[in-house]
Amino acid sequence: MERMSVPVLEISRGAFRANIAAVRARIAPSELMLVMKDDAYGHGIEWAAAEAAATGVTWFGAYDVPTAQRIRSLTDARIFAWAPSNDEEADAAITAGIDLGIGSLEYLHAVIAGAARQNSCVRLHLKIDTGLHRNGFRPEAWDEAVAVARAAEERGIARIVGVWSHLAEASDAEDDAARAVFRWAVQRAEDAGARPEVRHLTASAASWWRPELRESLSRIGAFCYGIRSADGPALAGTAPISRLTAAVDAVDDGRVTLGIGSFHGVPSTLRGARVATPAGLREILEVDGASTAVEAWPGAHIGQRIIVFGTGADGEADATALAERIDTVGEEILTRLTPAVRRVVVD
Numbered sequence: 588m589e590r591m592s593v594p595v596l597e598i599s600r601g602a603f604r605a606n607i608a609a610v611r612a613r614i615a616p617s618e619l620m621l622v623m624k625d626d627a628y629g630h631g632i633e634w635a636a637a638e639a640a641a642t643g644v645t646w647f648g649a650y651d652v653p654t655a656q657r658i659r660s661l662t663d664a665r666i667f668a669w670a671p672s673n674d675e676e677a678d679a680a681i682t683a684g685i686d687l688g689i690g691s692l693e694y695l696h697a698v699i700a701g702a703a704r705q706n707s708c709v710r711l712h713l714k715i716d717t718g719l720h721r722n723g724f725r726p727e728a729w730d731e732a733v734a735v736a737r738a739a740e741e742r743g744i745a746r747i748v749g750v751w752s753h754l755a756e757a758s759d760a761e762d763d764a765a766r767a768v769f770r771w772a773v774q775r776a777e778d779a780g781a782r783p784e785v786r787h788l789t790a791s792a793a794s795w796w797r798p799e800l801r802e803s804l805s806r807i808g809a810f811c812y813g814i815r816s817a818d819g820p821a822l823a824g825t826a827p828i829s830r831l832t833a834a835v836d837a838v839d840d841g842r843v844t845l846g847i848g849s850f851h852g853v854p855s856t857l858r859g860a861r862v863a864t865p866a867g868l869r870e871i872l873e874v875d876g877a878s879t880a881v882e883a884w885p886g887a888h889i890g891q892r893i894i895v896f897g898t899g900a901d902g903e904a905d906a907t908a909l910a911e912r913i914d915t916v917g918e919e920i921l922t923r924l925t926p927a928v929r930r931v932v933v934d
C-alpha cells in the first residue's frame with residue numbers, strides 16, 4: 588500500500604526528442620546547446636543526456652563542473668560549465684576536456700595556471716558583461732582579459748573557443764543594446780588574434796522569438812523540456828515532457844486526500860488550482876506536508892491516481908500554468924520536486 592502512494596513524475600522520452608527537434612529546426616543554423624542544470628530541470632540528467640546525445644545534440648550546458656562530469660560519463664560531446672570553480676574542479680574539467688566559461692581575471696589566471704601545471708590546454712569561453720552585471724568582464728576590462736587568454740594561447744596551454752554572454756530579457760531595447768556590446772567584444776577579440784569557434788548569447792525565449800539575436804550557438808533549457816515562458820504564448824511543436832501523478836490515500840465526505848504535499852515539493856500556495864481526476868477537474872483545498880486535500884468526485888477510491896500537472900491531455904494545467912498562479916516560472920515547479928517523487932521515464 589505504501590508504494591501505491593508514492594508520487595511519480597512520468598517523463599516521456601518521445602516528447603523530449605520532439606521538443607529538441609522542434610527547437611533545433613526553429614533556431615537553425617544556430618546550433619543547440621542543451622542546458623541541463625538543476626538535474627535537467629528536475630527530470631534527471633542521466634537518461635536525458637544519453638537521449639539527447641543519441642538524437643545528435645553536440646553541445647551540453649552543465650552549469651557547474653560536477654554536473655559536467657556526470658554528463659561526460661555519458662557522452663564525448665562538448666560540455667560547457669560556466670559556474671566559477673575551485674582549482675580542483677577546474678583541473679578535473681581540463682582533464683575531462685570540459686569547456687569553461689570565464690568571467691573574471693582571477694578565474695582566468697587560475698585555470699591557465701591549472702593547464703600549465705597539467706601541461707594541458709584549457710578550452711575557454713570568455714564572458715563579456717553586456718549589462719546583466721552577473722559575472723562577466725566589463726567592457727573596460729575586456730581587452731586585458733583577451734590579452735591574457737591570447738598569451739596563454741601562444742604558449743599552447745589555452746584555446747579561446749568561445750565568446751558568450753547572457754541576456755536580461757527584460758525588454759527588446761535592452762537586449763538589442765546588449766547585443767551591440769556583444770558584437771563589439773567579438774570584434775575586439777578577433778582584432779587581438781582570437782579565433783573563437785562559437786559565439787553564444789541567447790537562451791530559450793530570445794532564441795525562439797528573436798532570430799536577429801541568435802549567434803552561432805544557442806543555450807536552451809526550458810523550451811527543450813516543454814516549459815513555456817510564464818505568461819508567454821504556446822510554442823509550436825513543443826509540449827511538456829512530464830506529468831506529476833499522485834494516488835488517493837483517503838476519501839472522506841467532500842474531500843479526497845492525495846499522497847503528495849509540500850515535502851514532495853508541491854508549493855502550499857497552490858490552493859485553488861485544479862487537478863485532473865477520472866471525473867474531471869477538481870480544486871485543491873489545501874496542501875500540507877505529506878498530503879493534499881482535493882474536492883471529492885463520484886467513485887473516488889484509495890489507490891486511484893490523479894494528475895497534479897502535466898501536458899493538458901486530461902485538462903490538467905502544465906507546470907507553467909501552475910507557476911503563473913503563484914507568480915513564478917515553470918522550471919521552479921519542476922526543480923522543486925524532491926527525490927521523494929519517483930522519476931519514471933517512459934517511451
Ligand SMILES: *Cc1c(COP(=O)(O)O)cnc(C)c1O
Nearest residue numbers: 622753790791806807808809810
Ligand atoms: C539557465 C541558463 C540558460 C538556459 O535558460 P532557459 O531559459 O532555460 O533556456 C542559458 N544560459 C545560462 C547562463 C543559464 O543560466
